[in-house]
Amino acid sequence: MKWLLYSYIILVIILHLIPTPGGLEISSAEVGFIRMDYLLHVLVFLPWMFFSLTFRHNQTARKWSLHDPSVWFGLGILAATATEGIHYWLPYRSFNPVDMLANAAGVVIGAVVIFGGWWIAGKKRGYANFR
Numbered sequence: 001m002k003w004l005l006y007s008y009i010i011l012v013i014i015l016h017l018i019p020t021p022g023g024l025e026i027s028s029a030e031v032g033f034i035r036m037d038y039l040l041h042v043l044v045f046l047p048w049m050f051f052s053l054t055f056r057h058n059q060t061a062r063k064w065s066l067h068d069p070s071v072w073f074g075l076g077i078l079a080a081t082a083t084e085g086i087h088y089w090l091p092y093r094s095f096n097p098v099d100m101l102a103n104a105a106g107v108v109i110g111a112v113v114i115f116g117g118w119w120i121a122g123k124k125r126g127y128a129n130f131r
Contacts, residue, residue, distance in 0.1 A: 005051045012044060016083040019092040038102040041084075045106030048076040049114045069114065076107035 052072035080103035088095040 049110035
């Protein structure tokens with residue numbers, strides 16, 4: 001499963017660093033009331049928290065490790081803002097703070113799904129402090 005994580009990270013980096021073709025104009029397209037490019041930014045970072053499950057089964061007592069989902073969340077927010085923030089210095093890409101928020105929203109939605117699933121699973125099993 002770790003190969004999938006590494007492939008995902010490389011894909012995210014490539015998608016955020018390559019120049020976009022001049023004819024590719026998705027910022028004007030809309031899905032419902034949401035611009036298509038914002039939706040794609042959310043979808044790119046949505047799987048981030050699911051990779052915390054890769055390391056979840058092997059918990060350790062270390063305070064800052066990849067076994068802790070909150071570390072994954074922090075790294076996800078950092079990656080989401082950094083990948084868009086680097087656009088500020090790339091002449092062939094445009095920086096947009098709303099894209100940065102959409103990236104972070106993908107991480108947050110993924111976290112809600114993962115943590116919500118853990119909470120629901122814990123409630124069904126009768127654990128008081130399921131983590």
